[in-house]
Amino acid sequence: MTKGIESLARWGRKGCDSFESLGRAGIFLAQSAVAVPSREGLRLWLHQIYFVGVLSLAIVLVSGLFIGMVLALQGYTILVDFGAEQALGQMVALSLLRELAPVVAALLFAGRAGSALTAEIGLMKATEQLTSMEMIGVDPLRRIVAPRLWAGFVSLPVLTIGFSVVGIWGGYLVGVEWLGVFEGSYWSNMQASVSFLDDVGNGIIKSLVFALVVTWIAVFQGYDLVPTSEGISRATTRTVVYSSLAVLGLDFVLTVVMFGGLS
Amino acid sequence: MTDVPFVEIEDLHFTFGGREIFRGINMAIPHGRITAIMGPSGTGKTTLLKLIGGQLTPDSGRVLIDGQDVHRLSRKALFELRKRMGMLFQSGALFSDLDVFENVAFPLRVHTDLPEPMIRDLVLLKLQSVGLRGARALTPAELSGGMARRVALARAVALDPELILYDEPFVGQDPISMGVLVELIRRLSQALELTSIVVSHDIKETLSIADYVYLISDGKVVAEGTPKSLDTHADPRVSQFVHGEPDGPVPFHYPAPDFYSDILDDATASGGHP
Numbered sequence: 001m002t003k004g005i006e007s008l009a010r011w012g013r014k015g016c017d018s019f020e021s022l023g024r025a026g027i028f029l030a031q032s033a034v035a036v037p038s039r040e041g042l043r044l045w046l047h048q049i050y051f052v053g054v055l056s057l058a059i060v061l062v063s064g065l066f067i068g069m070v071l072a073l074q075g076y077t078i079l080v081d082f083g084a085e086q087a088l089g090q091m092v093a094l095s096l097l098r099e100l101a102p103v104v105a106a107l108l109f110a111g112r113a114g115s116a117l118t119a120e121i122g123l124m125k126a127t128e129q130l131t132s133m134e135m136i137g138v139d140p141l142r143r144i145v146a147p148r149l150w151a152g153f154v155s156l157p158v159l160t161i162g163f164s165v166v167g168i169w170g171g172y173l174v175g176v177e178w179l180g181v182f183e184g185s186y187w188s189n190m191q192a193s194v195s196f197l198d199d200v201g202n203g204i205i206k207s208l209v210f211a212l213v214v215t216w217i218a219v220f221q222g223y224d225l226v227p228t229s230e231g232i233s234r235a236t237t238r239t240v241v242y243s244s245l246a247v248l249g250l251d252f253v254l255t256v257v258m259f260g261g262l263s
Numbered sequence: 264m265t266d267v268p269f270v271e272i273e274d275l276h277f278t279f280g281g282r283e284i285f286r287g288i289n290m291a292i293p294h295g296r297i298t299a300i301m302g303p304s305g306t307g308k309t310t311l312l313k314l315i316g317g318q319l320t321p322d323s324g325r326v327l328i329d330g331q332d333v334h335r336l337s338r339k340a341l342f343e344l345r346k347r348m349g350m351l352f353q354s355g356a357l358f359s360d361l362d363v364f365e366n367v368a369f370p371l372r373v374h375t376d377l378p379e380p381m382i383r384d385l386v387l388l389k390l391q392s393v394g395l396r397g398a399r400a401l402t403p404a405e406l407s408g409g410m411a412r413r414v415a416l417a418r419a420v421a422l423d424p425e426l427i428l429y430d431e432p433f434v435g436q437d438p439i440s441m442g443v444l445v446e447l448i449r450r451l452s453q454a455l456e457l458t459s460i461v462v463s464h465d466i467k468e469t470l471s472i473a474d475y476v477y478l479i480s481d482g483k484v485v486a487e488g489t490p491k492s493l494d495t496h497a498d499p500r501v502s503q504f505v506h507g508e509p510d511g512p513v514p515f516h517y518p519a520p521d522f523y524s525d526i527l528d529d530a531t532a533s534g535g536h537p
Contacts, residue, residue: 031338040373124359132356132415135316136370137346139338143373 025220032141032149032219044147052113052148052215053155057162059112060105064163067100068092068170075171076179085175086185090193092171093164097194097203098259101164103251106210109156110243114218117148118239121222122232130223145219152215153208160207202258209250214243269294269426269458270315275324277307277314284310286482287324295456297448299473301464302480303504305517308462309353311479312428315460316350317341328426346374349419349427353434355411357403363390363414364399370421389417394443408435413444420451426458427451433465445472466505470494478504 071092079085121144124130130140168190175181194200218239225235268291275288284307292298300308313319315326317333326333331344357366367386371377377385390396393413403411412432419427432448433441449472452459463469470476470490478486478493478501486493486501493505502508519525 127359128352128354128356129358131313131318132350132352133358134318134342135345135348135350136373136418137342138370138373139342 021224024224025216028141028145028220028223029149029216032145041142041147044143045150048147048151049155052117052151053159056109056112056155056159060108060159060163061166063104063108064096064101064166065170067104067163068096068167069174071095071100071167072171072174072179076175076181085179085181087189088171088175088181089168089186089188089190092175093168093190093194094199096164096167096171097199099251099255101160101167102203102206102210103247105160105163106156106207106214106247107244109152109159109211110214110218110240110247113152113155114214114239114243115236117152117215117218118222118225118236119232121145121148121219122225122227122235125223125225126227126229126232140223145223148219149215152218153211156211156214157204157207160203164203198258202254205258206251206254209254210247213246213250217243217246267294268292269329270460271325271327272315273325273327275311275314275326276322277310277319278322279307279310283482285314285321288479288482288484290477290484290487292458292460293475294458295452296474297452297459297461297472299461299463299469299476301462301466301469301476301478301504304464306479306481308464308479309430312350312430312460312462315428316345316348346422347425349422349424351412351416351419351427351429351432353412353431355403355406355408355415357406357411357415357418359403361403362399363395363401363403363406366403366414367418367421370418374422385421386417389421390414392447393417394440409437409440412436413440416444416447423455424457426460429459429461429463431463431465432461433463433468441468448472466507470505480504 072088075088075091076085079087079091121130124140124144130144133140133143172183172186176183176186221235221239221242225231270290270292272288272290272292275285276283277285288311290298290300300311302308310319314321315328315333317326317336320334328344328348331340333341333344336344357363358369361369364386367389368382371382371385375382387396387399390399393416395410395413395417398406398410398414403414406414412435416432429448432444436444445468448459448461451457452472461469461473470493473490476486476488476490476493477484480500486496486498488496493501496502496505
C-alpha cells in the first residue's frame with residue numbers, strides 16, 4: 001500500500017518537475033526573444049548565423065541531394081509499372097516540399113547545430129562565464145542566448161529551402177539523366193501540381209515552427225543544465241532527443257492542420 | 264573615507280541542497296575600506312559573495328548595497344547596480360572566445376561609447392597594473408591559473424567600480440605575483456576609495472591588507488574586528504583559525520560517523536558505497 005503511494009508521489013513529483021521546467025523554459029524564451037536590436041546585436045547575430053547556419057550547409061545539402069536521388073529511384077520503380085513515370089517530378093517535389101525537407105533538415109539541424117549550441121552555452125555556464133558576464137552588468141540572455149535563438153530561427157528555413165532545391169535537382173539527375181524520364185514532363189508536371197502557397201508556403205511555415213522549437217530546446221538545455229561534465233553530456237543528449245521527438249510530433253499535427261482537408 | 268556602510272547584510276538565512284549554509288548573518292561593510300570575510304573551507308564564503316551580487320536569493324534577510332535591496336530590484340535595475348560592482352572569480356571566468364585584450368576591453372565596449380584609441384589606452388593601463396601588458400594577444404587557454412586571475416582582476420576594475428568582490432584572490436599565485444596582488448588590492452582601495460570585500464583563507468596576506476575582518480563558521484559570524492584584535496581574540500575557535508593550528512575546537516573532518524565503526528561496517532550490509 002505505502003509502496004503504491006510512494007510511487008504515485010514519485011510520479012507526481014516528476015510531473016511537477018516537468019511543468020516547472022516547462023515554465024522556466026517559457027520565461028526564458030520570453031526574456032531572451034525580446035532583445036532590443038542594436039548594431040552590436042546585429043554583429044553577434046550575423047556571427048551566429050555563420051556558426052549555426054552556414055556551417056550546417058554542407059551536411060544539409062548533401063543529405064538533400066541523396067534523399068532526392070533515392071526518392072526518384074524508388075518512385076520510378078513504382079510509377080513505371082503503371083506507365084506513370086512522367087509524374088516523377090510531381091512526386092519528388094511534393095514529398096520534399098511538404099514533408100521531407102522540413103523534417104529531415106530540422107533533424108539534421110538538431111544534431112549538427114542544436115547539440116553544439118547546448119554544449120557551448122553549457123560550458124560557458126560551467127566555467128562561470130555566464131555568471132561573470134552577469135556581474136559585469138551584461139545580461140547573458142540578451143548577449144549570448146538571443147543572437148543564437150534568432151540565428152537558428154532564420155537559418156533553418158533557409159537551409160530547408162536549400163534542401164528542397166538540391167533534392168529536386170537530385171531527383172532530376174536520377175530520373176531524367178539516368179533513367180530516361182522525359183525532361184519536359186518532369187518539370188511541367190511539377191509546375192502544374194505544386195502550389196506555391198499550399199506546398200512551398202506550408203513547408204516554410206513548418207520549418208519556421210521547427211526552427212523555433214529546436215533552437216529553443218537547444219539554448220534552454222544549455223542554459224539550464226547542471227554545470228558538470230556529466231550535466232553537459234546529458235543536456236546535449238536531451239537536446240537531440242527532445243528536438244527530434246518534438247519535430248516529428250509537431251510535423252504530424254501541422255500536417256493534419258495543413259493538408260488534412262486536401263482530398 | 265566615511266564610516267557609512269556601503270554594503271549591509273541583515274539577518275541573512277540561506278539553505279542550499281538541504282544544508283543550512285547561513286543562519287542569521289549580519290555585517291556592515293564600510294565605504295572605502297577593505298573588509299575581509301574569512302573562515303574554513305566549505306563555510307559558504309563564495310556563496311556569500313553570490314548573495315551580495317544578487318546571483319542567489321536568500322531564504323530570508325536582506326542585502327543592501329548603497330541603500331538598495333539587491334534581491335528586490337527588477338532584473339534591469341539589478342544589472343544597472345552591477346555596473347557599479349566588479350567581481351573577481353576564483354577561476355577567473357574569462358571569456359574563452361576573446362583574447363586577453365578583448366576580455367579587459369569587454370566592459371568598456373558594452374557600457375561606454377569611448378573611442379577605440381581611448382579603450383586601447385585604458386586596457387593597456389589596466390593590464391600594465393597586473394603585469395600582463397605583454398600578454399594581451401594570448402587567449403585564456405594559454406594562460407596559467409594565476410595569470411588568468413590577474414587578467415580577470417584587470418577586467419573587474421576596467422570600469423572603475425565602487426565595490427569590488429574578491430573571491431580567493433591569492434589562491435595559486437607564486438610568491439612574487441602574490442606580493443604584487445596584495446599591493447594592488449591595497450592600492451586600488453586607497454587610490455580609488457574602492458569598497459573591497461575579500462573572501463579568503465590565506466590568513467597572512469588577508470590580515471595584512473584588511474581594515475576589518477569577519478570570521479564566519481557554521482553559518483554564523485563567530486568573530487569580527489580589526490586584524491590586531493583578532494590576533495589576540497579570546498575565542499579558541501578564532502585563535503585556532505588565525506594561527507592555523509590543526510588541533511582545536513574547529514574540526515578538520517567533514518561531519519561523519521565514528522571512524523572505527525565506519526571501517527568495520529560491512530559495505531554491502533549498509534547498501535553499498537556510503
